[in-house]
Amino acid sequence: MPAADPVRRGIATVCLSGTLEDKLDAAAAAGFDGVEIFENDLVVSPLSPDDIRRRCADLGLTIDLYQPFRDFEAVPPDVLASNLRRAERKFDLMQRLGADTVLVCSSVSPDAVDDDDLAAEQLHLLASRAAERGLRVAYEALAWGRFVNTYDHSWRIVRRADHPALGLCLDSFHVLSKGSDPAGIRVIPGSKVFFLQLADAPRLDMDVLQWSRHHRLFPGQGAFDLTGFVGHVLATGYDGPLSLEVFNDVFRQADPHRAAVDAMRSLLSLQEGLGLPGPPAAPELTGHAFTELAAGDCRGELADALTALGFARAGRHRSKPVELWQQGEARVVLNTADRGGRISALGLDSSDPEISVERAEKLLAPILPGDDSAVSAPDGTAVLFCRTGGEQADWLADFEPTGEAAGGAGLTGTDHVSLTQPFDHFDEAALFYRSALGLRPEPTTEFAAPFGLVRSRAVTDPAHRVRIELNVAALRRGDWAPGVPDPQHIAFTSDDAIASAKAMRAAGAPLLEIPANYYDDLDARLAPPPELLADLRAHSVLYDRDEHGEFLHFYTRVLGSRVFFEVVQRIGGYAGFGAANAPVRMAAHRRLRLARRD
Ligand SMILES: O=C(O)c1ccc(O)c(O)c1
């Protein structure tokens, strides 16, 4: 980031996997300025507090917070005495660490009583003990605190305690999970906000402690309005770090270096939303230029299928074993140098490809070795920014036209690309596409598929010219699940799906058969007009409808091990992906795999 960047960025060690050393190394490598040291990470470490202090200094990290100190306030005198003794030992430790602020979270103890005056009096005492050593106390209302569980309540107590070494820790999760109005934060003087912790989360209707301890996400990955929240906090004059505190079961197991980069990307993207210095604005993405398949081991099968779908091999790469297949504006590139039968690259048209790459790089996307117009997405798919048909940098110029003409089956372009993500990188991928590419995430949906729940989230440009659908098994898949491993597909657009299906079937396309039960159920649920239902049934075309419009779509069989094609027709403003029909497709693919094995 430029030297003028005024924002300090921090991360709590609890966000990352591994030992304290692993966590500190990862935070520093990702460019964080500071850390919150989580008590358990220190207690299990063989490093002395002095070692930790030195190590952080060597890594260029400040220790911005020591946390948490629990169950302190509003207790009978004997408990208070023992709590103060506990606090003094932690103050000793903080002085050795060189950390000047301790987080005290609101009590969940059965010893505590519902008495704000007593809480304020005892926190005042704690703050004066801290002040004697040049330390400060940041009081945080846990959403499940026994008596104090909203930020406004914690602020009333801090105001009543009235000690310069006592302030608030505001944590976006506790405020937003309770549905509290964060605008009220604006009345708190910035000098009394000692610390700001940031976490996003999916909207879940569940016990708030469980929600917090297992499902927090980095900003931009969940459903909370973090930009609005931080805007209110900054309006108070708060000038401390933006620090992430994310308890998440997946991140706790993930490579900490990778998770720390994901975390940093979330803060850089948040800064942009706040109008703070950041990467160049995202150029408009204007369409799917092409989708590349690594086809070295299944070129024949893919070429036959594309031919039957009405594509022609329109070009041959001038220097690489790569073919361009085209129909209308739908383009598939078969790269026979690479194997795996997977989608290896997304070619996206950008109004300014150079700026698109520069932005993605600033948002920590790895530039692809050997191709400075491409970055690597979290699942390893290359994302190339291009300008189809432009005067400069037209990627099509790399292809020698073959003169082969498309038979044509009514396909006009690419509607979307669907990529199943590795379980551990789904949230990272959604944030990557949102931040680095400037796409917008749609709400997360879930559906029950034959081999388990599937979670799905699409990212699109505002005009829906680029759509990328990200899917993941909602739970880590067991060994049994025999569905297509990590399926991926390219969906092409047609103005008349039924006519396209007819033409493709006549040309011998390997289309997927849909069982009669589906059409009986469709009739019961949506009652399409009888002639339409008969056409859908006759051609194995699936159907969906919502308040915006209608959707007709059909699929090919799986080609190679995991890739297939879809044809879609959108009528009116239908913006979904026919999620209700996905289990039908999955079961049909499964049946074919079994048949192939026999
Ligand atoms: O889950 C907890 O106990 C916990 C601890 C410290 C925090 O800052 C917090 O937000 C939650």
Ligand SMILES: [Mg+2]
């Ligand atoms: Mg917190």
